[in-house]
Amino acid sequence: MLLVTSAEMQKLDTVMIEEIGVASAALMESVGLRVAEVTMDMVDGTGAHQSMGERVSSRSREMDSRKMIAVVVGKGHNGADGLVAARYLHVLGYSVRVWLTSDERDLSHLTHIQLCAYRNVHGRLAEETDDLTQADVIIDAILGNGSQLPVREPLRPFLQAIHKAHRPVLSIDFPTGLDPDSGQVDVDCVKAVRTVACGLSKPGLYVEPGRAYAGQITIASLAISYHMAVRHGAHHFLVTEQDIAKRYRRRPQDSHKGSFGRVGVLAGSPGMYGAARLAVEGAYRAGAGLVYYFAPEDLSDTWVSGFPVEAVVKRYAGRAGVWNVDAIASLLALFAQVDVGVIGPGMGRSMQDSPEALLALAQLPIPLVLDADFLQVVAASEDGGVTFFEHRKHLTIITPHPKEFAQLIKRPTSVVQENRLLYAKEYAVKTQTIVVLKGAGTVIATPEPAVWINSTGNSGLATGGTGDVLAGLLGGLLASGYGAESAALVGVYVHGKAAELACTTQYSQESLVASDLFAWFGTAFRQISWEMDISHDG
Numbered sequence: 085m086l087l088v089t090s091a092e093m094q095k096l097d098t099v100m101i102e103e104i105g106v107a108s109a110a111l112m113e114s115v116g117l118r119v120a121e122v123t124m125d126m127v128d129g130t131g132a133h134q135s136m137g138e139r140v141s142s143r144s145r146e147m148d149s150r151k152m153i154a155v156v157v158g159k160g161h162n163g164a165d166g167l168v169a170a171r172y173l174h175v176l177g178y179s180v181r182v183w184l185t186s187d188e189r190d191l192s193h194l195t196h197i198q199l200c201a202y203r204n205v206h207g208r209l210a211e212e213t214d215d216l217t218q219a220d221v222i223i224d225a226i227l228g229n230g231s232q233l234p235v236r237e238p239l240r241p242f243l244q245a246i247h248k249a250h251r252p253v254l255s256i257d258f259p260t261g262l263d264p265d266s267g268q269v270d271v272d273c274v275k276a277v278r279t280v281a282c283g284l285s286k287p288g289l290y291v292e293p294g295r296a297y298a299g300q301i302t303i304a305s306l307a308i309s310y311h312m313a314v315r316h317g318a319h320h321f322l323v324t325e326q327d328i329a330k331r332y333r334r335r336p337q338d339s340h341k342g343s344f345g346r347v348g349v350l351a352g353s354p355g356m357y358g359a360a361r362l363a364v365e366g367a368y369r370a371g372a373g374l375v376y377y378f379a380p381e382d383l384s385d386t387w388v389s390g391f392p393v394e395a396v397v398k399r400y401a402g403r404a405g406v407w408n409v410d411a412i413a414s415l416l417a418l419f420a421q422v423d424v425g426v427i428g429p430g431m432g433r434s435m436q437d438s439p440e441a442l443l444a445l446a447q448l449p450i451p452l453v454l455d456a457d458f459l460q461v462v463a464a465s466e467d468g469g470v471t472f473f474e475h476r477k478h479l480t481i482i483t484p485h486p487k488e489f490a491q492l493i494k495r496p497t498s499v500v501q502e503n504r505l506l507y508a509k510e511y512a513v514k515t516q517t518i519v520v521l522k523g524a525g526t527v528i529a530t531p532e533p534a535v536w537i538n539s540t541g542n543s544g545l546a547t548g549g550t551g552d553v554l555a556g557l558l559g560g561l562l563a564s565g566y567g568a569e570s571a572a573l574v575g576v577y578v579h580g581k582a583a584e585l586a587c588t589t590q591y592s593q594e595s596l597v598a599s600d601l602f603a604w605f606g607t608a609f610r611q612i613s614w615e616m617d618i619s620h621d622g
């Protein structure tokens with residue numbers, strides 16, 4: 085699902101008004117009407133059942149107990165949307181009170197016009213005796229797309245009063261105090277249970293911490309087409325099941341194991357061979373035809389016997405963690421036998437002292453999924469990995485968690501987390517790789533650039549080894565024929581979905597461990613395949 089940043093939305097508003105010829109007041113009327121419908125849904129669950137026209141003409145609300153709607157109005161057009169909603173709700177018989185956050189004379193021109201229209205139907209402003217705690221729903225129409233954080237006076241007391249009222253809040257466009265581009269929030273950010281996004285939804289409503297402030301999101305359509313939005317620069321997306329179903333590749337009946345490629349896994353180190361096992365099984369569970377595990381000659385048979393029985397173990401010359409000329413040469417010969425490489429899980433950082441090995445792997449002429457320790461080695465190289473990625477001439481997916489990514493971009497982890505979308509995109513463009521920045525709301529950024537926010541997963545995944553499984557999954561998807569962007573999106577989505585399925589049946593978010601995921605990939609893939617059938621039938 086397409087999302088737009090604040091600047092893109094401003095541009096699209098202008099295009100709608102100046103090029104398409106829809107008056108600003110008409111756009112506000114659409115948004116305000118939708119807000120009124122969602123408010124009715126919140127107070128008595130009726131918003132969707134009867135058209136607004138039928139409701140207004142039947143005057144049925146006048147008979148009902150009078151639910152109170154508080155509308156807190158800012159001086160810009162977000163406030164104007166709120167006043168349109170206030171007018172509809174008042175005419176329907178709800179007890180509406182409007183709180184102006186600024187002097188009436190400071191309202192923008194169109195907002196003032198909407199205030200007059202509200203007054204002309206005898207709508208009321210809040211008085212001394214009115215109190216937000218009396219409201220059945222509070223509508224936050226304080227700041228929208230013209231806001232610049234942090235929130236300035238005189239708005240803060242209004243935000244604090246909304247908090248203190250402990251009533252359900254509907255935010256127009258996005259909660260006041262939230263940055264729609266990054267999802268960062270002001271200390272007094274409004275916490276909504278519903279948000280009505282104007283025209284198209286915003287990335288900040290789907291990433292932490294903003295996601296927790298937005299509640300359920302409804303989009304008030306302004307008939308802005310997908311193509312028009314993309315033409316004006318929109319490049320953020322929320323990953324939905326429909327997006328994934330479109331990319332799903334059904335396996336042909338007449339296939340054989342050669343049809344789905346070979347994955348080579350270079351992972352594990354003394355004490356950490358479990359990470360390699362998880363990556364190997366991840367690759368198989370994503371559908372790879374064959375998965376080779378590249379083991380050093382000194383890896384004990386006991387460890388090897390613990391690998392999934394399907395794994396093909398291939399030995400390279402030398403001992404674990406020793407990257408001399410022989411080891412590199414024999415590794416390169418092994419990689420020549422596979423279609424995709426997965427490098428890094430549990431691998432340790434011994435390669436840090438062998439720039440030749442790093443360079444040799446950079447030049448591998450196959451798609452690579454690079455994860456964990458290997459990324460830390462790349463980050464620690466003299467130029468912070470610039471040369472490494474310059475030497476990569478083939479497709480690369482990197483799967484850092486926030487701390488690994490922070491090392492790659494040489495910034496503190498806290499800074500990365502403040503703007504995951506932006507940093508992932510910048511790095512994808514700079515290194516021409518697909519960046520899978522993990523953590524709640526995993527971000528997938530491509531060099532195009534396109535920035536996707538994953539919608540599946542839960543805190544059950546916050547446990548050792550789930551990242552190793554993901555690296556394997558991505559390798560398996562690449563080998564079995566998915567393009568790079570699709571492999572990253574489908575892999576991350578399925579990984580999160582498996583955790584959700586596991587935690588609603590057999591496991592809980594506390595008890596889930598990485599290897600439990602394997603049992604649930606089947607259901608996750610089947611659901612995508614059904615969704616694909618439904619969309620084809622539709």
Ligand SMILES: NC(=O)C1=CN([C@@H]2O[C@H](COP(=O)(O)OP(=O)(O)OC[C@H]3O[C@@H](n4cnc5c(N)ncnc54)[C@H](O)[C@@H]3O)[C@@H](O)[C@H]2O)[C@@H](O)CC1
Binds near residue numbers: 159165228232
């Ligand atoms: N352009 C249009 O015609 C449309 C606009 N729409 C609505 O209009 C909104 C955008 O309207 P505006 O551009 O007027 O922006 P806002 O409604 O966000 O208001 C901006 C005003 O608030 C002040 N302000 C900004 N940041 C502040 C802060 N941190 N503390 C205190 N005051 C602050 C500014 O000085 C400015 O006067 C959208 O979010 C949406 O709700 C929709 O009705 C769709 C169509």
Ligand SMILES: Nc1ncnc2c1ncn2[C@@H]1O[C@H](COP(=O)(O)OP(=O)(O)O)[C@@H](O)[C@H]1O
Binds near residue numbers: 456485524526546554
């Ligand atoms: N709270 C969370 N919500 C959703 N996904 C999460 C959460 N915490 C972790 N994850 C996911 O779990 C995986 C953890 O990977 P990683 O940190 O590399 O772990 P490890 O190195 O132990 O395998 C990533 O896919 C990440 O996106």
Ligand SMILES: [K+]
Binds near residue numbers: 162224227228256260
């Ligand atoms: K708002």
